[in-house]
Amino acid sequence: MSGDHVTVAREGRLTIVTMNRPASHNALNAEAHEELAAAFDAFAADPDQWVAIITGAGEKAFCAGHDLKQQASGGGMATPPSGFAGLTSRFDLAKPVIAAVNGVAMGGGFEIVLACDIVVARAGASFALPEPRVGLAALAGGLQRLPRNIGLKHAMGMMLTGRRVSAEEGLQLGFVNEVVDGDVLGAARRWAEDILACSPMAIRATKEAVLRGLDESTNTFLEHQWALPAMAAMLKSQDAVEGPAAFAEKRTPAWSGR
CATH class of the missing domain: 3.90.226.10 (2-enoyl-CoA Hydratase; Chain A, domain 1)
Incomplete structure (x- = not known):
């Protein structure tokens, strides 16, 4: 494009x-x-x-x-x-x-x-x-x-x-x-x-949490971060299962971004 x-x-x-x-x-x-x-x-x-x-x-x-x-x-x-x-x-x-x-x-x-x-x-x-x-x-x-x-x-x-x-x-x-x-x-x-090489779901959750957290105190944001859209998506994603499984099986993870 x-x-x-x-x-x-x-x-x-x-x-x-x-x-x-x-x-x-x-x-x-x-x-x-x-x-x-x-x-x-x-x-x-x-x-x-x-x-x-x-x-x-x-x-x-x-x-x-x-x-x-x-x-x-x-x-x-x-x-x-x-x-x-x-x-x-x-x-x-x-x-x-x-x-x-x-x-x-x-x-x-x-x-x-x-x-x-x-x-x-x-x-x-x-x-x-x-x-x-x-x-x-x-x-x-x-x-x-x-x-x-x-x-x-x-x-x-x-x-x-x-x-x-x-x-x-x-x-x-x-x-x-x-x-x-x-x-x-x-x-x-x-x-x-x-x-x-990292999970895109984890990368997005990390970026969103870091940038949103700049405007809040740490103790307050630790409670709020769980409700962020990218964080919630990461926690229920296939990647959140694939990562630990790949680690346990000693292989490279196959990220789906979902």
Whole structure:
């Protein structure tokens, strides 16, 4: 399901979504946002797709954020209900998403990264929320997610100056999981393979519980977590039987995702 600005490839249980506007540093216009929203709608709805990777086309940019040329010409800054790139406000997506950052991730591009669960960056990639430098603010979740990822003072140091952070500094700060010298998409695939070795039901329950639990005290959430949709689905799933059986029989589990 590819479009003019986005390509989608499926490799077994893995969906790879590529922002494909390299001449514009993969900055997103209205059409690109809608195509990305549709791609993630399809990923979320497909029971056979368990993990997604999002990356950018070309060698220079992951995503340079909003297409400011569109905004300057009166095109506005509207995004789909599911947020920037159809991802940053998609709070009900329990399936994991990996960012393969192949170049600059600026503004909304960095907010896409912060909305992902695992971040792999190529050496030479850089990150920033430079919106104040053009009279704007990071309104696609960056103002909320960055402090949670790296702490208030580090986040303020980035957000109030708009300064760029290298992939290596991102690793030190904690919003990057791995920096690679070469094939960043290959590294992201490796992370995906490790996730796919686990039960997708358990992965979804884990992601949902972790993200929901950020807003509650531990003692309160320990009671609430049993009622979460992905947790309830995991506990009554075939995978919850298959996992212990495979362990007892000393074999590789055959996950069904059901």
